[in-house]
Amino acid sequence: MNDQKLDSLLAEAFGELHTPEELAAATADAVRKASFVPAKRLIRTRLVAAIAACLVLLAAIPSGIYLYNDVTTVVSIDVNPSVELSLNRFDRVLSARGANDDGAALLASVPVVGLDCEEAVRLLLADESIRQAASEANRVEIVVASLSDGDTSAIQEKIRSASAAASCPCNCSSATADELQAANEAGLTVGKYRAYTALQEAGIDISLDEVRSMTMHELHELADEHGIELEHDQNQGGNAEHGSGNGQGNEHRTGRP
Amino acid sequence: MGRYADMVWHICLLHASQRSDAQDAFQNTFLKHLTHEKPFESDEHEKAWLIRVAINTCNDQHKRSHRNDDELPEGLQSATLDQPGGELSDVLDAMAKLPRDQRDALYLNAVQGYTAEEIARLMGSTTGTVYSWISRARARLKEALR
Numbered sequence: 001m002n003d004q005k006l007d008s009l010l011a012e013a014f015g016e017l018h019t020p021e022e023l024a025a026a027t028a029d030a031v032r033k034a035s036f037v038p039a040k041r042l043i044r045t046r047l048v049a050a051i052a053a054c055l056v057l058l059a060a061i062p063s064g065i066y067l068y069n070d071v072t073t074v075v076s077i078d079v080n081p082s083v084e085l086s087l088n089r090f091d092r093v094l095s096a097r098g099a100n101d102d103g104a105a106l107l108a109s110v111p112v113v114g115l116d117c118e119e120a121v122r123l124l125l126a127d128e129s130i131r132q133a134a135s136e137a138n139r140v141e142i143v144v145a146s147l148s149d150g151d152t153s154a155i156q157e158k159i160r161s162a163s164a165a166a167s168c169p170c171n172c173s174s175a176t177a178d179e180l181q182a183a184n185e186a187g188l189t190v191g192k193y194r195a196y197t198a199l200q201e202a203g204i205d206i207s208l209d210e211v212r213s214m215t216m217h218e219l220h221e222l223a224d225e226h227g228i229e230l231e232h233d234q235n236q237g238g239n240a241e242h243g244s245g246n247g248q249g250n251e252h253r254t255g256r257p
Numbered sequence: 258m259g260r261y262a263d264m265v266w267h268i269c270l271l272h273a274s275q276r277s278d279a280q281d282a283f284q285n286t287f288l289k290h291l292t293h294e295k296p297f298e299s300d301e302h303e304k305a306w307l308i309r310v311a312i313n314t315c316n317d318q319h320k321r322s323h324r325n326d327d328e329l330p331e332g333l334q335s336a337t338l339d340q341p342g343g344e345l346s347d348v349l350d351a352m353a354k355l356p357r358d359q360r361d362a363l364y365l366n367a368v369q370g371y372t373a374e375e376i377a378r379l380m381g382s383t384t385g386t387v388y389s390w391i392s393r394a395r396a397r398l399k400e401a402l403r
Contacts, residue, residue, distance in 0.1 A: 029286075
């Protein structure tokens with residue numbers, strides 16, 4: 001049997017496999033229920049949206065539209081806790097999410113929404129939970145991703161200043177918008193997603209849930225055990241000298257048998 | 258949900274050790290689709306997103322249930338066809354016996370028409386590895402169907 005015949009057979013076989021009607025109906029029902037918004041919440045949501053729209057219009061006066069609420073850059077901080085900051089074009093934090101439980105707890109105690117990213121990163125790196133984890137792991141990974149693949153060097157400079165002010169060294173690198181999207185779809189920060197894909201490519205069986213629960217130090221230890229190098233474009237902040245990389249986030253992975 | 262439902266169902270069947278797991282993964286995938294905030298750039302983008310999320314959902318489910326990696330996807334083996342026991346059943350049974358990565362790669366290539374490079378991006382692997390998976394999968398299927 002040649003490849004074409006085999007592929008044709010496969011296409012025909014899977015073409016006969018349809019989603020069971022009861023499963024499709026149950027799923028449609030589940031989706032419908034999940035998308036239902038109670039009337040009170042809908043009214044409140046619409047009111048908040050209307051107020052936000054007015055604020056955007058006011059911010060647009062006298063000329064042009066400032067697009068204050070557009071997310072242009074995402075900064076992910078990984079040591080465990082893991083957090084992700086969404087910034088606007090003015091480097092202000094529009095939103096912050098914890099990528100794991102420790103990250104969520106950190107953000108609950110250190111509110112950073114509305115702050116400039118340098119101040120936000122300084123406050124987070126100065127928090128006891130990060131300092132303790134950093135001292136154990138000796139590694140805080142910060143990845144900066146521009147949604148339009150723009151230049152992130154200015155933000156990386158702010159992060160280096162913040163880590164110096166917090167006396168908390170970090171490895172800072174950049175990522176592409178595609179990497180960010182892939183990481184979000186996997187439910188991981190970019191730093192952890194890079195480690196996950198590198199480990200997977202080297203044939204190490206590890207799940208996304210396991211990666212989420214591991215610290216960056218543990219992921220690097222696992223990589224080291226299998227002879228895999230996870231090297232990032234090293235732009236160290238804190239007490240180290242400033243790096244000279246161009247922030248392209250190039251990784252060099254090697255796997256030894 | 259309609260346009261890509263069968264594709265997501267196939268992926269869940271390719272991964273799940275039990276049919277009930279495939280059903281759960283199918284539903285969870287479309288619930289995640291509901292909560293996806295950013296608009297998709299195109300139909301192809303949406304399709305690729307669903308494939309990645311379906312595979313990740315199945316993998317997470319597999320790990321949570323501590324199932325053995327060697328367990329065959331029972332759901333695929335027991336899939337109902339118009340002609341059970343015929344050539345089409347045989348090819349599905351043979352697919353079920355392939356290693357997981359080879360199954361995914363061959364399905365995405367032969368049934369969904371993705372190139373090895375596209376599959377490498379979807380599965381977080383390299384093009385060379387994907388070519389290898391597809392080649393080995395085809396060889397094993399041909400041997401099984403002789």
